[in-house]
Amino acid sequence: MAVVLVGAQWGDEGKGKMTDFLAEKADVVVRYQGGSNAGHTVVVAGKTHKLHLIPSGILAGKISVIGNGVVVDPGQMLREIAGLELAGCDPSLVKLSDIAHVIMPYHHRLDSLEEVGRGDRKIGTTQRGIGPAYMDKAARSGIRVVDLLNPALFREKVAYQLTQVNHLLERVYDSEGFDPDQMADEYLEHAEGLAPHVCDTSVLINDALDEGKKVLFEGAQGTMLDVDHGTYPYVTSSHPTAGGACIGTGVGPTKIRKVIGVAKAYTSRVGDGPMPSELHGDMGELLRERGAEYGTTTGRPRRVGWLDTVILRYSVRVSGLAGLCITKLDTLSGLETIKVATAYRHEGERVAEYPHDLGVFGECEPEYVELPGWSEDITGVRSHSDLPAAAQDYLAAIEEMAGAPVYMISVGPGREQTIEVQGVFE
Numbered sequence: 001m002a003v004v005l006v007g008a009q010w011g012d013e014g015k016g017k018m019t020d021f022l023a024e025k026a027d028v029v030v031r032y033q034g035g036s037n038a039g040h041t042v043v044v045a046g047k048t049h050k051l052h053l054i055p056s057g058i059l060a061g062k063i064s065v066i067g068n069g070v071v072v073d074p075g076q077m078l079r080e081i082a083g084l085e086l087a088g089c090d091p092s093l094v095k096l097s098d099i100a101h102v103i104m105p106y107h108h109r110l111d112s113l114e115e116v117g118r119g120d121r122k123i124g125t126t127q128r129g130i131g132p133a134y135m136d137k138a139a140r141s142g143i144r145v146v147d148l149l150n151p152a153l154f155r156e157k158v159a160y161q162l163t164q165v166n167h168l169l170e171r172v173y174d175s176e177g178f179d180p181d182q183m184a185d186e187y188l189e190h191a192e193g194l195a196p197h198v199c200d201t202s203v204l205i206n207d208a209l210d211e212g213k214k215v216l217f218e219g220a221q222g223t224m225l226d227v228d229h230g231t232y233p234y235v236t237s238s239h240p241t242a243g244g245a246c247i248g249t250g251v252g253p254t255k256i257r258k259v260i261g262v263a264k265a266y267t268s269r270v271g272d273g274p275m276p277s278e279l280h281g282d283m284g285e286l287l288r289e290r291g292a293e294y295g296t297t298t299g300r301p302r303r304v305g306w307l308d309t310v311i312l313r314y315s316v317r318v319s320g321l322a323g324l325c326i327t328k329l330d331t332l333s334g335l336e337t338i339k340v341a342t343a344y345r346h347e348g349e350r351v352a353e354y355p356h357d358l359g360v361f362g363e364c365e366p367e368y369v370e371l372p373g374w375s376e377d378i379t380g381v382r383s384h385s386d387l388p389a390a391a392q393d394y395l396a397a398i399e400e401m402a403g404a405p406v407y408m409i410s411v412g413p414g415r416e417q418t419i420e421v422q423g424v425f426e
């Protein structure tokens, strides 16, 4: 049985934590898009783990697959595996698709140079080479893991690519070119480390499903960062939405049983682009500090705001969400009232659906409802019925406004600080 977990907002919803919780019941956990732009924090028995490329299922001792839709930085992957091994994880559980694309040093460089070139239209990327790697994939000039495992072919591809890339770097960006032999030597050394993990991961996942095993797809980023469905151009270059799970793994849509969206009980965004419910004043500062809203990958302060249910409804629609996991409910404890955006206003008109025109979206003012808060510390609560009545009402209001039931509630970063309302694998 396959279940997909997607970010329902702008990323950092707590997908890593929820994946780790659900991984205990799964057999295989799969990343299907993005790369080391992701930062998934998982806290197990008081110890914090930060994962960028390896699926969070590794901490629960499950087969952890990096699917073909992921763009892989070999050095980063090997460093992460080494760190996980030190933390007691079994590296042989990590599987890497032979047709995943490889992030090359020039992708990192171009990511930075393109951002500088954008000036005040910059995207605020994580500078991990993601955009340029997906550009090469779409342009059919990418280098895949299977190429990396063939030294002669790899050297030839690197040399050819660098004739193009060095031209661009030197003539357009006035930057230094790369030496093909040095680059090939460095990457071929990485290749030896990667080789034992490489396989046809589509076969692995489909065989697991045919044997009745439980497969959990761990989304990175979120709906509003999807290159098609997000706030383009302020997006990443992959498909975090549910459809991406099929393309990014070689598993057909008929095999997916359920799609669950992970959403914070409020909103955060890191990087540039519009966010209608953003809070700028003291309340924003309060939520940022209480929620420790600083990026896992870049350390940047995250922008924070009230929950936006226009965005949640949109996520329910574009990913066909069966339900939601609401995380960081504990961060809202102690507020007298809590606002929730239910629609927007633009030039005097009510806007009920996410508008595709970014100019319009950027000018939308949220229409809020104000709900009563609760004062109790809820970090130790382990059942829905033990939550304060106002917290239960807040969750019921989200269900109503988003149009999807709550499957899970998170009341703290720890694995155990999780309330399961409905079983995701049932």
Ligand code: GDP
Residues within 6 Å of the ligand: 007, 011, 012, 013, 014, 015, 016, 017, 038, 039, 040, 041, 042, 043, 291, 296, 327, 328, 329, 330, 331, 410, 411, 412, 413
């Ligand atoms: P991801 O990218 O979606 O996996 O999310 P991140 O790991 O980047 O950011 C979520 C942050 O919130 C991490 O630091 C988590 O440890 C933390 N977190 C997750 N769930 C909860 C929760 O319910 N309460 C609190 N206080 N922190 C949480």
Ligand code: IMO
Residues within 6 Å of the ligand: 007, 010, 011, 012, 013, 037, 038, 039, 040, 123, 124, 125, 126, 127, 128, 129, 130, 131, 219, 220, 221, 222, 225, 234, 235, 236, 237, 270, 271, 272, 296
């Ligand atoms: P997780 O998986 C939050 C944002 C960047 C930038 C935009 C494009 O931890 O939720 P990129 O480097 O992908 O080209 O940057 O996307 N971004 C994320 N924001 N969480 C993430 O991942 C993100 N990955 C990328 O800040 O705005």
Ligand code: MG
Residues within 6 Å of the ligand: 011, 012, 013, 038, 039, 040, 041, 296
């Ligand atoms: Mg994150």
